[in-house]
Amino acid sequence: MTGCQCAVQWRWAYSAVSWLLCPAFIAYGWRRVRNGTRATAFYDWTGRYPLAWRTAKGRPRFWVHAVSVGEVVAASSVVVALRRRFPDAWVLLTTVTETGMATARQRVPAANAFAFLPFDLAPFPRWAMERVRPDALILVETELWGNLMHAAKTHGAHIVLVNGRLSDATFARAQTPLGKPVYRWLLSHLDLCLMRSDMDAERLRQLGVAHDRVQVIGDVKLDQPQVGLSEGQKAMLRSELGLFREHLLWVAGSTHAGEEDAVLRAYRRLSPHLPALRLLLAPRHVERVGSVMATVQAHGLTPLRRSLCNGKPLRANEVIVLDTVGELAQLYGLAAVAFVGGSLIPRGGHNLMEPLLHGVPVLFGPHVDNFRPHAELLRREGLGFGVRDAEELAQTAWKLLRSEALRQTIAWQAQQLLARHRGAAKRAADAIAQLLAGEGPNGRTKPIAPLRVER
The missing domain is CATH 3.40.50.11720 (3-Deoxy-D-manno-octulosonic-acid transferase, N-terminal domain)
Known part of the structure; x- marks a missing residue:
């Protein structure tokens, strides 16, 4: 009608x-x-x-x-x-x-x-x-x-x-x-x-x-179509970012004010025990890049814009800040573990599934109102892990980062989950x-x- x-x-x-x-x-x-x-x-x-x-x-x-x-x-x-x-x-x-x-x-x-x-x-x-x-x-x-x-x-x-x-x-x-x-x-x-x-x-x-x-x-x-990066694509991205194959990259994506501070505190706690650990921060809004870089410096670390990465080896005291648009979904493919922002503060969370498409375990805070079914699904399947603060963020990330076998199991389980929704x-x-x-x-x-x- x-x-x-x-x-x-x-x-x-x-x-x-x-x-x-x-x-x-x-x-x-x-x-x-x-x-x-x-x-x-x-x-x-x-x-x-x-x-x-x-x-x-x-x-x-x-x-x-x-x-x-x-x-x-x-x-x-x-x-x-x-x-x-x-x-x-x-x-x-x-x-x-x-x-x-x-x-x-x-x-x-x-x-x-x-x-x-x-x-x-x-x-x-x-x-x-x-x-x-x-x-x-x-x-x-x-x-x-x-x-x-x-x-x-x-x-x-x-x-x-x-x-x-x-x-x-x-x-x-x-x-x-x-x-x-x-x-x-x-x-x-x-x-x-x-x-x-x-x-x-x-x-x-x-x-x-x-x-x-x-x-x-x-x-x-x-x-979604298969989004996993080929070995050639991974090698090219690692080369651009100054990463070696043995590095463990932690990607914190779609973060808001206050969340970078929690991630950086967790990173500084883990870094002495995991020399291969590296961090990439991707603020939800690109216009916040300047303030995020200031926060990194306040923690005694050196911020490095993604757009200025030239292949120089990334040191443990350097943190990449993503200042480009449309690249985060791909960069999750290099991660050993991912944190999805908008969730440690009351913003309702963001897309928890982007890291999962690459088989990457997902960490998120308690404020996931906009993605409640996704959060519950990830918890139930053992693919995602809720944290309440920087302390729990560090503890959970530590369990995942020190066990390659656990990460490989999660990657396999993620493939099975995606197959069910195809x-x-x-x-x-x-x-x-x-x-x-x-x-x-x-x-x-x-x-x-x-x-x-x-x-």
């Missing part, structure tokens, strides 16, 4: 609140441009995508939205699966962050176009929909934007949630007196919810989503294809309607 059937009063209330936040949206845009985002991003943020997209060849048309790097990783396998199912499809991939955009262009060559998501202020999403005219709007994980979804339904698009998840915090907000009707309105736009776990699916049902709209397909973040992206593509086809009279599938171009 063409047109949005959502509750009008909630749409107007949502739009009113969005417009009250308009100054914040504008300030955010100017800050992004001052920090290096292209000025033409304002065309994206206001929904003024290229008019040529409106008549671009290819059917069906998919708009896939992934907010940042972790969601883009999930989207990459889904886009590949959609391309296999629909070779002639036209695919737009949108993100919010600059790092997400860089990762999308690098990892998702199967997409036809890339853009930043429009600000969720009417009429910007409507203008974007008039140019994209998707058959399906595919939202990765929990990207529920009210005006965007309303515009999609108004233009006759199906809306699909892929790799859906509901964090502890989101689920709690959705059950408050105000949150309950708001989330019920937001979720009413969804035609199909493809969830990553039984827990996430059950939470969605408790919020009022019809059972026949919810499916558990597995975690598409675990359904095919999640294909299941997502199959479910989307079934939704687009629908059921016609006598059980026949309805073909996708030809693209309508207004003149």
Whole structure:
């Protein structure tokens, strides 16, 4: 059915609140441009995508939205699966962050176009929909934007949630007196919810989503192509970083303020007992590189920017600080052990699965609300280890770093786990294809309607 059937009063209330936040949206845009985002991003943020997209060849048309790097990783396998199912499809991939955009262009060559998501202020999403005219709007994980979804339904698009998840915090907000009707309105736009776990699916049902709209397909973040580095690739990266084969590299990825201090204290405690140990810090936001280098110096160590690594042997008192974008996922492949940040402080954690794709054991703090099913899965399988502070971080890292046999066992177990989740992206593509086809009279599938171009 063409047109949005959502509750009008909630749409107007949502739009009113969005417009009250308009100054914040504008300030955010100017800050992004001052920090290096292209000025033409304002065309994206206001929904003024290229008019040529409106008549671009290819059917069906998919708009896939992934907010940042972790969601883009999930989207990459889904886009590949959609391309296999629909070779002639036209695919737009949108993100919010600059790092997400860089990762999308690098990892998702199967997409036809890339853009930043429009600000969720009417009429910007409507203008974007008039140019994209998707058959399906595919939202990765929990990207529920009210005006965007309303515009999609108004233009006759199906809306699909892929790799859906509901964090502890989101689920709690959705059950408050105000949150309950708001989330019920937001979720009413969804035609199909493809969830990553039984827990996430059950939470969605408790919020009022019809059972026949919810499916558990597995975690598409675990359904990735083989990412293990070849021996040649490892040798080249080691040479660039000044590492020898016998070095034990500890990669602390996606860290926030306060977490580097804990990692450095743990590293200084372990380093005298493990002469081969080396450390690489990868702050979540590249603009923090300067402050991270200052923190390294405060611990009596010498920081070294990744971009300036020239192959000179890395000494134990030197710490590499990652100042490049889109390289962390690959560098996990050199690690003996990894720590994933955003978890020792209340930020909800980050993608715990990136190191696991390389068979690397994962350490993380107690604040993993955004990745609770992943954290529980890793603990249960003996592949991930929760820590509460620098002391536990040092103790757990010590157990892993001193036992090569234990690390090899974890690498083998990781391969078995990934094998069990293989095919999640294909299941997502199959479910989307079934939704687009629908059921016609006598059980026949309805073909996708030809693209309508207004003149």
